[in-house]
Amino acid sequence: MDRFRLFLLIRKLKPKLIIVDSEFMRHPESMMMLVSELASNVLNAIPQYEGQERAIKAIPSFKAMWHMAEALGFIFEWVDWNARAKDDRRGVSYQWP
Numbered sequence: 001m002d003r004f005r006l007f008l009l010i011r012k013l014k015p016k017l018i019i020v021d022s023e024f025m026r027h028p029e030s031m032m033m034l035v036s037e038l039a040s041n042v043l044n045a046i047p048q049y050e051g052q053e054r055a056i057k058a059i060p061s062f063k064a065m066w067h068m069a070e071a072l073g074f075i076f077e078w079v080d081w082n083a084r085a086k087d088d089r090r091g092v093s094y095q096w097p
Contacts, residue, residue, distance in 0.1 A: 001034075001045070001056060001057055001058045002058075003058065003060060003065075003068060004068050004071075004072075007068055007069070007072055007074070008072060011072050011073070011074070018074070020065075023059050024059065024060060024061065024062050024065065025059050025060065025061040025062075026061070026062070027061040027062075027063075028061075028063065029061060029063060030061060030063040030064040030066075030067050031060075031061050031063075031064055032058040032059065032060050032061070032064055033058070033059045033061075034056055034057070034058055034059075035056070035057055035059060036054040036055065036056050036057075037054065037055060037057060038053065038054060038055075039052050039053060039054060039055040040053070044057070045057040062078070
């Protein structure tokens with residue numbers, strides 16, 4: 001749920017590339033929406049304690065994500081997978097220097 005802390009920790013690793021495949025809220029303001037979901041589903045948020053049935057997750061707006069990236073000195077590019085032509089969805093590749 002704490003994306004800023006996660007990216008702060010990632011920053012310490014000095015990666016050349018970070019890919020964030022996530023859900024984002026389409027809201028013009030910088031905000032996070034909290035939702036609860038079943039922790040038993042492996043695609044959902046993980047439980048924070050044994051026996052927890054519902055876990056909380058935060059969904060950031062695009063602007064919130066932009067503020068976090070800017071504060072941490074990241075350069076980023078938004079890519080909307082659904083906006084790409086179906087024949088241009090080849091996946092992600094990176095050439096190491």
